[in-house]
Amino acid sequence: MPQTLSNLLIWLNFFRLNDYSIQLVFFLISINLQISVAFLASAMFSDVKTATVVAYIYVFGTGLLGIFLFQFFLEDPHFPRGWIIAMELYPGFSLYRGLYELSQSAFAADYRGVNGMRWRDFGDGMKEVTCIMLIEWLLLLVSAFYIDQITYSSKHPLFFFLQSPSKNKQHHYSSNKQISKFVVEMEKPDVCQEREKVEQYLLESTGNCAVLCNNLKKVYSGKDGNPQKLAVRGLSLALPQGECFGMLGPNGAGKTSFINMMTGIIKPSSGSAFVQGLDILTDMDRIYTTIGVCPQHDLLWDKLSGREHLLFYGRLKNLKGSVLTQAVEESLRSVNLFHGGNGDKQVRRYSGGMKRRLSVAISLIGNPKVVYMDEPSTGLDPASRKSLWDVVKRAKRKGAIILTTHSMEEAEVLCDRLGIFVNGSLQCIGNPKELKGRYGGSYVLTMTTSKEHEQEVEELVHRISKNAKKIYRTSGTQKFELPKKETKIAEVFQAVEKAKKMFPVVAWGLADTTLEDVFVKVAQTS
Numbered sequence: 302m303p304q305t306l307s308n309l310l311i312w313l314n315f316f317r318l319n320d321y322s323i324q325l326v327f328f329l330i331s332i333n334l335q336i337s338v339a340f341l342a343s344a345m346f347s348d349v350k351t352a353t354v355v356a357y358i359y360v361f362g363t364g365l366l367g368i369f370l371f372q373f374f375l376e377d378p379h380f381p382r383g384w385i386i387a388m389e390l391y392p393g394f395s396l397y398r399g400l401y402e403l404s405q406s407a408f409a410a411d412y413r414g415v416n417g418m419r420w421r422d423f424g425d426g427m428k429e430v431t432c433i434m435l436i437e438w439l440l441l442l443v444s445a446f447y448i449d450q451i452t453y454s455s456k457h458p459l460f461f462f463l464q465s466p467s468k469n470k471q472h473h474y475s476s477n478k479q480i481s482k483f484v485v486e487m488e489k490p491d492v493c494q495e496r497e498k499v500e501q502y503l504l505e506s507t508g509n510c511a512v513l514c515n516n517l518k519k520v521y522s523g524k525d526g527n528p529q530k531l532a533v534r535g536l537s538l539a540l541p542q543g544e545c546f547g548m549l550g551p552n553g554a555g556k557t558s559f560i561n562m563m564t565g566i567i568k569p570s571s572g573s574a575f576v577q578g579l580d581i582l583t584d585m586d587r588i589y590t591t592i593g594v595c596p597q598h599d600l601l602w603d604k605l606s607g608r609e610h611l612l613f614y615g616r617l618k619n620l621k622g623s624v625l626t627q628a629v630e631e632s633l634r635s636v637n638l639f640h641g642g643n644g645d646k647q648v649r650r651y652s653g654g655m656k657r658r659l660s661v662a663i664s665l666i667g668n669p670k671v672v673y674m675d676e677p678s679t680g681l682d683p684a685s686r687k688s689l690w691d692v693v694k695r696a697k698r699k700g701a702i703i704l705t706t707h708s709m710e711e712a713e714v715l716c717d718r719l720g721i722f723v724n725g726s727l728q729c730i731g732n733p734k735e736l737k738g739r740y741g742g743s744y745v746l747t748m749t750t751s752k753e754h755e756q757e758v759e760e761l762v763h764r765i766s767k768n769a770k771k772i773y774r775t776s777g778t779q780k781f782e783l784p785k786k787e788t789k790i791a792e793v794f795q796a797v798e799k800a801k802k803m804f805p806v807v808a809w810g811l812a813d814t815t816l817e818d819v820f821v822k823v824a825q826t827s
C-alpha cells in the first residue's frame with residue numbers, strides 16, 4: 302500500500318470512485334471561481350494582513366457553516382429549493398454543494414460496490430451547481446476587471462462607451478491644464494523658472510518632454526490621531542528626453558512619494574503629470590509599457606533566480622524569443638551577475654548588493670523611455686557602485702532618468718540637472734556646476750595649529766578676506782569660509798607660507814564648495 306500523502310489522497314474513495322473527468326471539470330471551474338472572487342475582493346483591501354485574516358475567516362467560516370447549516374438544509378426535503386439555489390450563489394456554498402454531491406456518490410458506490418458519479422448519471426444537484434459556478438466565474442471576472450479599471454486605473458465608470466481619450470491625448474497637454482497662476486509660497490527664481498517652463502509646455506501643447514509635472518501635490522490623510530501630511534507641495538518639473546535628473550533631499554522630503562505618484566503606486570491629491578505625453582491619471586496602463594522602476598526597497602521573489610526575474614519583466618516589456626534571451630544576458634552582464642552562475646542562483650541566496658543590482662537591471666530591461674531609480678546604489682560596495690554608474694550612464698543615452706540619492710558624489714557623476722527637495726517642495730534646480738556657483742560663492746580654508754596660535758590664524762585669514770567667516774573650531778583646527786569675490790588663491794598660499802614661518806602649521810587645506818556644502822546650506826535655510 303503506497304504510504305505517501307498524495308497516494309493516500311488518491312486512494313480516497315472520493316477521488317478513486319468518481320469519474321476523473323467530472324472531478325477535473327468541477328475543480329477547474331471551482332478554482333477559477335475562487336480566483337475571480339479573490340480578484341474582486343482585492344479591490345476592497347489595501348492591507349495584506351487584513352486581506353489574509355478575512356480570507357482565513359472566509360475559508361474556515363464557509364466550511365463550518367457548510368457542515369453545520371447548509372448540509373442540514375440540503376438533506377431536509379421540505380426546505381425550499383429556491384433558497385438552496387440562492388445560498389449556492391455564495392461561491393463557498395457552491396463548492397460545498399459540489400463536494401457534498403461527489404462524496405455522496407462515492408459513499409453509495411463504495412457501499413454497493415459499483416462506480417461513483419459518471420457523466421450519464423450527472424445528477425440535478427451537480428448540474429445546477431456547476432452551471433451556477435460557471436456563470437458566476439465569468440460574471441465575477443468581468444466585474445473584477447471593471448472595478449479594477451475604475452478604481453486603480455481611474456477610468457470613467459462608463460469608460461467602455463466613451464472613446465479612448467489616450468490616443469488623442471499624446472502631446473496635447475492643454476486638455477489638462479491646471480496652470481497655477483498663483484503660487485502661494487515665494488519660490489526661488491530657478492524653481493519659478495522651471496514652473497514657467499512647464500506652463501509654457503502645457504500652453505503650447507507641443508512639448509516633447511519625457512516627464513512633465515504640473516503643480517503635483519500629495520497629501521496623506523491623517524490616521525490614528527496624526528495630522529494629515531503634505532508630502533509633495535506643488536512640484537513642477539519638465540524633464541527632456543535623455544536627461545538624468547537627480548532628486549536630492551533629506552529623509553522625509555517627499556522624494557519617494559513623488560516617484561510613487563509617477564509610477565501609479567499612489568494617486569496625486571492634485572495637479573497633473575505626463576510621461577511621454579501620457580497622463581498618469583488616465584493612461585497608466587500605457588505608461589507602464591514605457592517606464593522602468595527601481596524601487597527603494599527591492600521587490601523580488603526569493604524562489605526565482607535573477608535570470609527568471611529578468612525574463613519575467615522582459616516579457617512584460619513585450620520582448621520575445623532570441624531578443625529576450627539576449628536582453629537578459631546583457632542585463633546580467635551589465636550588473637555583474639552573469640559570471641559564476643550568479644544569474645541562475647535563487648534570489649534568496651543573493652547578498653543585499655546583488656539584489657540591488659538586479660533591481661536596477663530589471664528597471665532597465667526593454668530599454669524604457671523613462672526610468673525611475675529610488676536610491677539605486679544603497680548598500681553597494683564602491684566597486685559595484687562604480688559599475689552601476691556605468692550602467693546608468695549607458696541607459697541615459699536611451700531615455701530619461703529620474704534618480705533619488707543621498708550620495709552627492711553619485712549625483713554629480715550621473716546627473717545633468719539636480720533639484721534639492723526639502724519638506725515637499727523644490728528649493729533649487731540646476732546643473733551641479735550652476736548650483737555650486739549659486740549657493741557656494743566661497744572657498745573653505747581649514748588650518749590646524751596648536752591651540753595658542755588660533756588667534757593668529759584668525760587674524761591672518763581676516764587679512765586675506767575681510768568678510769571671512771569662521772564656521773568650525775575645535776582644539777586648534779579651524780575652518781573659514783572665504784567669499785570668492787574678495788579672495789585670491791595666490792594670496793592664500795602666500796599667507797600660509799608666512800604663517801608657517803611664524804608658528805608651526807600642522808595641516809592646512811583650501812577647498813572649493815562641494816555639492817555637499819550646497820545641500821547642507823539649502824536644507825538648513827529652507
Ligand SMILES: Nc1ncnc2c1ncn2[C@@H]1O[C@H](COP(=O)(O)OP(=O)(O)OP(=O)(O)O)[C@@H](O)[C@H]1O
Nearest residue numbers: 521522530532550551552553554555556557558559
Ligand atoms: N503612507 C503614508 N502615510 C502618511 N504619511 C506618509 C506616508 N508615506 C510617507 N509619508 C510621509 O510623507 C513624508 C515624505 O515621505 P517620503 O517617503 O516620500 O520621503 P523621502 O524623501 O523619500 O524620504 P527618504 O529619503 O527617507 O526615503 C514623510 O514625512 C513621511 O513620513
